[in-house]
Amino acid sequence: MSVITIERKVLEKNDEVARQNRELFDDNGIFVLNMVSSPGAGKTSILERTLEEIREKLRIAVIEGDVQTDLDARRVAKYNVPVVQIVTRGSCHLEANLVQEALGSLKMDNIDLLIIENVGNLVCPSNYDLGEAMKVVVASTTEGDDKPLKYPAMFRNASVLIINKIDLLPYLPCDLATLKDNAMKINPSLKVFEISCTTKQGITSWCEWLLENARQKPAS
Amino acid sequence: MHELSIAQSIVDIVGQYVPPAEQERVRKITVRIGAMAGVVPDSLEFCFTAVIHHTPLAEAVMEIEHVPFTVSCHSCNSTSETEPGLALCPLCGSVDTKVKSGTELQVVSIDVDEALTGAP
Numbered sequence: 415m416s417v418i419t420i421e422r423k424v425l426e427k428n429d430e431v432a433r434q435n436r437e438l439f440d441d442n443g444i445f446v447l448n449m450v451s452s453p454g455a456g457k458t459s460i461l462e463r464t465l466e467e468i469r470e471k472l473r474i475a476v477i478e479g480d481v482q483t484d485l486d487a488r489r490v491a492k493y494n495v496p497v498v499q500i501v502t503r504g505s506c507h508l509e510a511n512l513v514q515e516a517l518g519s520l521k522m523d524n525i526d527l528l529i530i531e532n533v534g535n536l537v538c539p540s541n542y543d544l545g546e547a548m549k550v551v552v553a554s555t556t557e558g559d560d561k562p563l564k565y566p567a568m569f570r571n572a573s574v575l576i577i578n579k580i581d582l583l584p585y586l587p588c589d590l591a592t593l594k595d596n597a598m599k600i601n602p603s604l605k606v607f608e609i610s611c612t613t614k615q616g617i618t619s620w621c622e623w624l625l626e627n628a629r630q631k632p633a634s
Numbered sequence: 635m636h637e638l639s640i641a642q643s644i645v646d647i648v649g650q651y652v653p654p655a656e657q658e659r660v661r662k663i664t665v666r667i668g669a670m671a672g673v674v675p676d677s678l679e680f681c682f683t684a685v686i687h688h689t690p691l692a693e694a695v696m697e698i699e700h701v702p703f704t705v706s707c708h709s710c711n712s713t714s715e716t717e718p719g720l721a722l723c724p725l726c727g728s729v730d731t732k733v734k735s736g737t738e739l740q741v742v743s744i745d746v747d748e749a750l751t752g753a754p
Contacts (some may be wrong), residue, residue: 420647420742421743422740423740425640566718567719
């Protein structure tokens, strides 16, 4: 028996395409976020509120990832920003090559901020680098305060945590302090925003952070 | 739920080292999986058998090297195994830690039956 030593990452193909994406984003000075959460946490609603607030101040484009339908892309298109829908047809996450293909439909030299809304799933997307500057994980109060402990990889790999639906806290057995505490046990460097897409509480400070970060990224 | 595509990626990587005509000789593929790699080993093994079914690799087995999740602590200068994902140092409770291991997802090696092969 002979042994061929390989020692290679299983997802190296994805990582290589992600590297190419990142290079393209850097060349064009685009700040890119990969937005992840479980289904129904409010990613698309956050996008809508964000677009309402800052689409006049930044050139924003959106890539929507869904297992089926272009419903989300239609919601976003109402805000008159370039949007590309990726339909994964069953796959539970976006991969770098799908994003690379989608970029072909966008004018890269005309974007300051690109938001990629991943497929609603707190497990699989954490493995796949898309070339983003950072991952933004959304946890909603209706999901309970133990989500970070149950899905640590996603919270570990994210840089920003948006806690959504805080207007519902009075009606839920979800403790905001416990939720944040659990997130900090997984990833103490998380930047946290508490928001409600219904009352718009917290949307402004999230958008200010976005503006600041997107403007800091000049084309190289 | 992405174990199927991961199993396919593993088979693709094997294909870069052993051409299809030689793949009947592959006996074992060793894969390293960290406790926080986001991969369910049982599911991966099941998907692997599905992917190699009716291919020259059909006789190959997958061996999994499990890697525990460990963090190194900057406060007490220790490295310890902890619950996957938790940033807390289990010894001193500090969150000033760095992941040392547990996120691996690698193809380590391929065992090829020499009796049947002219390959290395």
